Each structure stands twice: as structure tokens, then as C-alpha cells.
Amino acid sequence: RHHVGDPGQPGYDESHEQLDGLVLIDLPDFDSREMTHRVEADRLLERCDVFVWVTDPQKYADARLHEDYLAALRDHQSVMIVVLNQVDRLADPAAVRQIQADLAGLAAADGAGEFEVLGTSALIGTGVDALRAQIGEVVAAHTAAEQRLTGDLVAASRSLMSAVAADEPPLTEDIAADLNRALAQAAGIPVVLQAVERDFLRQSKARAGWPFTRWVSGLKPSPLRRLRLGDESSTGVISAEDVRAVLGRSSLPPATPAARSSVKLATRSLSDAASVGLPTLWARAVDDAANPTEDTLADALDQAVINTPLRANDPFWWSIFRFVHLLLALCVLLGGAWLTALAVSGWLQIDLETPTWGVVPVPLALFAGGILAGILLAALARVLARSGAKRRRAAVEKRMDAAISVVAKKHVRGPVSAVLKRHQQTRQQLQAATSR
Numbered sequence: 001r002h003h004v005g006d007p008g009q010p011g012y013d014e015s016h017e018q019l020d021g022l023v024l025i026d027l028p029d030f031d032s033r034e035m036t037h038r039v040e041a042d043r044l045l046e047r048c049d050v051f052v053w054v055t056d057p058q059k060y061a062d063a064r065l066h067e068d069y070l071a072a073l074r075d076h077q078s079v080m081i082v083v084l085n086q087v088d089r090l091a092d093p094a095a096v097r098q099i100q101a102d103l104a105g106l107a108a109a110d111g112a113g114e115f116e117v118l119g120t121s122a123l124i125g126t127g128v129d130a131l132r133a134q135i136g137e138v139v140a141a142h143t144a145a146e147q148r149l150t151g152d153l154v155a156a157s158r159s160l161m162s163a164v165a166a167d168e169p170p171l172t173e174d175i176a177a178d179l180n181r182a183l184a185q186a187a188g189i190p191v192v193l194q195a196v197e198r199d200f201l202r203q204s205k206a207r208a209g210w211p212f213t214r215w216v217s218g219l220k221p222s223p224l225r226r227l228r229l230g231d232e233s234s235t236g237v238i239s240a241e242d243v244r245a246v247l248g249r250s251s252l253p254p255a256t257p258a259a260r261s262s263v264k265l266a267t268r269s270l271s272d273a274a275s276v277g278l279p280t281l282w283a284r285a286v287d288d289a290a291n292p293t294e295d296t297l298a299d300a301l302d303q304a305v306i307n308t309p310l311r312a313n314d315p316f317w318w319s320i321f322r323f324v325h326l327l328l329a330l331c332v333l334l335g336g337a338w339l340t341a342l343a344v345s346g347w348l349q350i351d352l353e354t355p356t357w358g359v360v361p362v363p364l365a366l367f368a369g370g371i372l373a374g375i376l377l378a379a380l381a382r383v384l385a386r387s388g389a390k391r392r393r394a395a396v397e398k399r400m401d402a403a404i405s406v407v408a409k410k411h412v413r414g415p416v417s418a419v420l421k422r423h424q425q426t427r428q429q430l431q432a433a434t435s436r
Contacts, residue, residue, distance in 0.1 A: 019132070019136055022135065031059070049145045054120075055083070073112065075155040079148050082115045086123075088123055103117045153433055164427045165277045166277070169274055169277060176405075186297075201386070204389075208318045210375070270412065271416070289412075332367055
């Protein structure tokens with residue numbers, strides 16, 4: 001150890017002022033045959049702010065210097081100085097310049113940067129003042145530690161860049177649609193839609209059918225009630241809160257093995273598409289995010305089904321047909337009673353005058369016309385009911401698709417997107433760090 005004294009002490013000159021605060025460490029030779037020398041050099045290099053690489057004309061192209069150090073410290077150009085010592089051993093100045101150029105070219109090839117190689121001779125003092133001045137500039141700037149840390153940050157970021165991809169794969173609409181279809185199949189949506197359609201037909205017949213036959217519809221069980229998805233409220237609208245409070249679960253049949261396989265295939269396809277080009281660790285994270293536990297997904301799908309309203313307000317034509325059917329039924333009853341009275345009076349040989357419409361007796365017109373008109377109106381009601389059932393099915397299917405999409409986003413697409421978002425943030429931060 002050597003301590004440079006204060007002004008006025010022996011051995012001090014004014015050139016020492018520019019080195020005030022400098023701690024200069026002469027490291028052991030890293031190419032020594034003693035392994036402990038290299039270990040000690042590597043240990044101290046991790047703690048130094050500025051590196052002064054001193055080589056000579058015989059060893060300036062040594063592979064260990066370039067491969068193990070200059071190339072490894074390529075992000076620390078701002079805190080490195082390259083020195084070619086023992087230039088006094090070269091008699092020709094042109095040879096010195098040639099070797100300096102060769103050393104600068106090798107450093108550039110290592111990726112360490114562009115250096116102005118200093119030529120020095122510790123024996124005769126050549127270039128020592130220039131080296132002292134360059135070290136003094138670094139000391140005076142008071143930024144060596146910050147630049148060293150910046151270089152460490154860039155080097156660490158560069159090493160981590162291999163752990164991220166160049167970009168994130170997109171999640172296409174086709175993949176999301178395939179996943180939604182598979183989840184809908186697993187949730188039993190086709191069964192629900194079929195029950196909705198049958199329930200609308202049953203209600204149409206019960207509300208707007210021929211009064212003398214529609215009572216039969218009331219004896220048939222509700223397709224939705226059998227699935228624990230419907231009620232018989234007067235409004236025809238299911239309350240999601242009531243369903244959750246009273247039912248908690250539906251009675252839909254469990255997903256078939258084919259439906260479960262379809263879900264696994266869809267989640268696998270999404271996972272594969274979302275991990276294209278990603279490193280292994282990120283691809284595993286995507287795969288884990290795209291495959292929630294089967295029970296969790298099944299419960300979420302079941303809740304999505306029972307929380308989705310399956311009915312709407314009654315169609316306006318139900319009331320109209322109901323009213324007209326009641327009028328026709330009254331005509332039939334009135335005509336039937338009138339005809340019965342005429343038959344009884346004829347049996348009793350009581351002559352009653354019967355009004356006519358043209359050549360048709362009014363009682364017969366009321367009775368037969370009411371029946372015929374009722375049959376025709378019931379047929380029209382069936383046509384409207386089939387059309388309304390399809391519209392109701394389409395409306396419920398749209399609601400179900402939205403509910404299934406929410407489940408897919410929350411339990412599959414959302415977690416996958418979160419992983420890709422973290423990857424994007426990591427990549428962007430590493431890119432920003434390496435561009436310092």
C-alpha cells in the first residue's frame with residue numbers, strides 16, 4: 001500500500017491534486033499460473049468502478065484478456081481504459097502505432113467499444129502523464145461509480161434478454177371463439193337452449209291456445225323447471241338473486257367426456273397459440289394460466305348458466321289471442337246452448353223461431369263458426385309460437401354467449417393475457433435497460 005501525502009510532504013507534486021479521492025489497486029495477473037491470483041483479480045473486479053487494462057506487445061492479443069474480460073465487460077466501455085505498456089521495447093514508432101491499432105481493433109471486435117489505446121512505458125515514463133490525466137478526468141467527473149452500475153445494469157439486462165421473446169404472440173378471435181364454443185358445450189348450453197324453446201312453445205299453448213284444449217299444457221312439466229333453471233312467476237322473468245339464493249346449483253347433466261376433451265383441446269390450442277416463440281419458462285406460465293382446475297371451471301360455468309335470465313316479457317300477441325279465443329269460446333258455448341235448447345224444444349214439440357244469417361241458422365253459425373275460427377286461430381298461434389320460440393332461443397343464446405365469454409375471460413383468457421402482459425413489461429424494461 002502506498003498513500004500519497006498532503007501538500008508540503010515529501011514526494012508530493014501538483015499533479016497529484018487531480019487524483020484526489022482515487023483508490024488505485026494493482027490487481028494480480030489474471031493470466032498467472034497461480035489460480036488464486038485469478039480468483040483474487042475476479043473478486044476485486046466486481047468491486048471496482050474503473051478498469052485500466054494494461055498489456056504489452058507480447059500479450060496484447062491474449063485470448064483470456066479478450067474472451068474472458070473485454071468481451072464479458074462489453075457494457076462497461078465508459079469505465080475502461082486500455083493501455084499498451086512497454087512501448088520502449090519497440091524501436092520503431094510505426095510498430096507502436098500498428099500494435100495500438102491492432103489492440104483497438106480487437107477490443108472493438110470483442111464488443112467492448114471503440115478505444116484510444118494509450119502507449120506507455122513504465123521504465124522511461126513515456127505516456128505516463130497522459131494516463132494520469134485520463135484517470136484524473138474520471139476522478140474529477142465523480143461519475144465512475146454510477147457509470148459502473150449502469151454498465152452492470154446493462155450487462156445484467158443483456159444476459160436476461162435471452163429469457164424473453166422478441167414480441168408477444170397475438171390471441172386471435174378465432175381461438176377465443178373456439179374456446180367459447182367448447183365451454184358452451186361443456187356447460188350444457190345446447191340443452192338449456194332446447195329447454196328454452198320447448199318452454200316457450202308450452203307457455204304459448206297455455207296462454208294463447210284453444211281454451212278447450214290448452215289446459216292439457218298445464219299438466220306438462222316445465223322443461224326449465226326440470227333443469228332447476230326456471231320458475232312460473234307472473235312476470236316471466238327470472239331473478240338471478242332468487243336463483244342464487246334458492247338453488248345455488250342447476251340440475252344440468254354433467255359434461256360428457258367428449259365435451260371435457262373439447263374444452264381441454266380448446267385450452268391447449270389457446271395455450272399453444274399464446275406461447276409461440278416464448279422461452280420455456282414463459283410458455284409454462286402460459287400453459288398453467290390457460291388450464292384452471294376442472295372443478296373451478298365447472299362451477300363458474302354452472303353459475304354463469306343459472307345467473308343468466310332465460311325468459312323475457314310475454315309477447316303481446318298472447319293477450320290478443322287469449323282474448324279472441326275467449327270470445328270464440330263464448331260463441332261456441334252460446335251456440336251449443338242455443339242448439340241444445342232448440343233440440344229440447346223440438347223434442348217437447350215447442351215451435352221456436354230460429355234467426356238465420358242467410359240460410360245458416362245463427363246458433364249453428366255461432367257453434368260451428370266458433371269452432372272453425374278457434375281451430376284456425378290455434379293453428380296461427382302455433383306458427384307464431386314456433387317463430388317466437390326461435391327468437392327467444394336466439395336471445396337467450398346471445399346472453400349465454402356473453403356469460404360464457406365472461407367465464408372464459410376470467411378463468412382462461414384473462415390469466416393468459418396477464419402472463420403475456422408481464423412478459424411485455426419485462427421485455428420493454430430489459431430493452432430500455434440495454435439501450436442505456
